[in-house]
Amino acid sequence: MVLFLFLAIFIRKQFTMARNNDIYSIIVPATAPNLTAHTYTEIYGGDAGCTIAINGVVIDIGAASSINLHIRTVSGGTGCYLLGDPINVYTGSPNV
Numbered sequence: 598m599v600l601f602l603f604l605a606i607f608i609r610k611q612f613t614m615a616r617n618n619d620i621y622s623i624i625v626p627a628t629a630p631n632l633t634a635h636t637y638t639e640i641y642g643g644d645a646g647c648t649i650a651i652n653g654v655v656i657d658i659g660a661a662s663s664i665n666l667h668i669r670t671v672s673g674g675t676g677c678y679l680l681g682d683p684i685n686v687y688t689g690s691p692n693v
Contacts, residue, residue: 621638621639621680621681621682622681622682622683623635623637623679623680623681623682623683624641624678624679624680625678625679626674626677626678626679627640627647627649627671627673627674627675627676627677627678627679628673628674628675630668630671630679632668632669632670632671633684634683634684634685635681635682635683635684636667636668636681636682636683636684637667637668637671637679637680637681638665638666638667638668638680638681638682639663639664639665639666639679639680639681640656640658640663640664640666640668640674640677640678640679640680641658641662641663641677641678641679641680642658642659642660642661642662642663642676642677643660643661643676643677643678644660644661644676645660645676646658646659646660646662646676647673647674647675647676647677648673648674649671649672649673649674649677650670650671650672650673650674651666651668651670651671652666652668652669652670653670655673658677663680668681
């Protein structure tokens with residue numbers, strides 16, 4: 598019985614812990630994204646937070662917090678940062 602409880606708690610913790618191991622190769626200010634060369638999947642609020650319109654929806658992001666989503670359009674966002682990867686990593690620049 599004790600082993601069962603231990604395993605239940607261990608499995609629950611494995612699947613509910615926050616992700617902190619994502620590695621992005623592109624970090625740019627949200628005011629200057631390159632949506633044709635990069636795909637962005639996270640918005641970071643920076644030191645002071647910001648208000649940004651992503652995919653036509655206005656979002657307030659707190660300081661030092663982030664939101665994971667696929668970004669298609671961006672406007673505003675002074676103080677925010679976009680994190681992502683190059684779209685074509687095979688023929689893209691090796692100096693990313």
